[in-house]
Amino acid sequence: xxxxxxxxxVDDEDRxxxxxxxxxxxxxxxxxxxxxxxxxxxxxxxxxxDVVLLDMKMPGLSxxxxxxxxxxxxxxxxxxxxxxxxxxxxxxxxxxxxxxxYLLKPADIPEMLKKVRLAGEKKLLREGRIGMSDxxxxx
Numbered sequence: 001x002x003x004x005x006x007x008x009x010v011d012d013e014d015r016x017x018x019x020x021x022x023x024x025x026x027x028x029x030x031x032x033x034x035x036x037x038x039x040x041x042x043x044x045x046x047x048x049x050d051v052v053l054l055d056m057k058m059p060g061l062s063x064x065x066x067x068x069x070x071x072x073x074x075x076x077x078x079x080x081x082x083x084x085x086x087x088x089x090x091x092x093x094x095x096x097x098x099x100x101x102y103l104l105k106p107a108d109i110p111e112m113l114k115k116v117r118l119a120g121e122k123k124l125l126r127e128g129r130i131g132m133s134d135x136x137x138x139x
Contacts, residue, residue, distance in 0.1 A: 003124055004028065004029065004030045005029050005030070005050045005051060005116065005117065005120030005121075005124070006029070006030045006031075006032075006047075006048065006049045006050045006051070006120075007024050007029050007030065007031040007032070007049060007050065007051045007052070007053065007116060007120070008031075008032055008033070008034060008040060008043055008044065008049045008051070008052045008053070008077070009021045009024070009031060009032070009033040009034070009053045010033070010034045010035075010036070010037065010039075010040040010052060010053065010054045010055055010058075010063075010066065011033075011035070011053070011055040011058070011082060012035055012036060012055060012058040012059060013055075014035070016105070016106070017033045017035065018033070020033075020053065020107065020112070021033045023109060023112075023113075024113075024116065027113055029116065029120075032047075032049075036058055036059065036060050036061065037058060037060055037061025037062070037063070037065060037066035037069075038060060038061055040052070040054070040066055040070075041061075041066065041069055041070065041073070044070055044073075044075045044077065045073065045075075048076070048077075049075075049077040050077060050078065050119070050120040050123045050124065051077055051078050051079075051080060051100075051116050051119045051120045051123070052070070052075075052077045052078070052079045052080070053080050053082055053103070053112075053116070054066060054067060054079050054080070054081055054082060054099075055081075055082045055083075055105075056081050056082060056083045056087055056090055056091060056094065057083075057084070057087065063081060063082075063094065064090070064093070064094055064097065067079055067081075067094055067097055067098065067099060068097060071097070071098050076123065076126075076127070077123065078100040078119035078120070078122055078123050079094075079098065079099040079100055079119075080099065080100055080101050080102065080103055080115055080116065080119055081094045081095070081099050081101070081102040081103070082102070082103055082105050082107070083102055083103070083104060083105065084104070084105055088102070088104070100115075100118075100119045100122065101115050101118075101119065103115060
């Protein structure tokens, strides 16, 4: 049985966010986007995402603040942090707070798709929506 992984892309850079969302939708994911942390929190509160791609540096709520608020409100989505080369240590700190992984910007598309799929499969497995046989069979 096919399970579409639901992804929220959170980034204040319009072009980057729109391109990543389009790539994800064209690669078999169900992707939506948010331009800031507050909008992301509202979306996460009203819809169950499997994966959130979260920019670390945004105006308003930072990626770290958004991650903490998501975890505080019980969001179960796996979070992949988007960061620039200079911010890798910050991304690692966010992994200590519960993020699944991080990606360097600009995103390497094959690597991004792989990490999103792995994060989504982890959540689906945890919730019992798929079994190990689904992963091994490629469904």
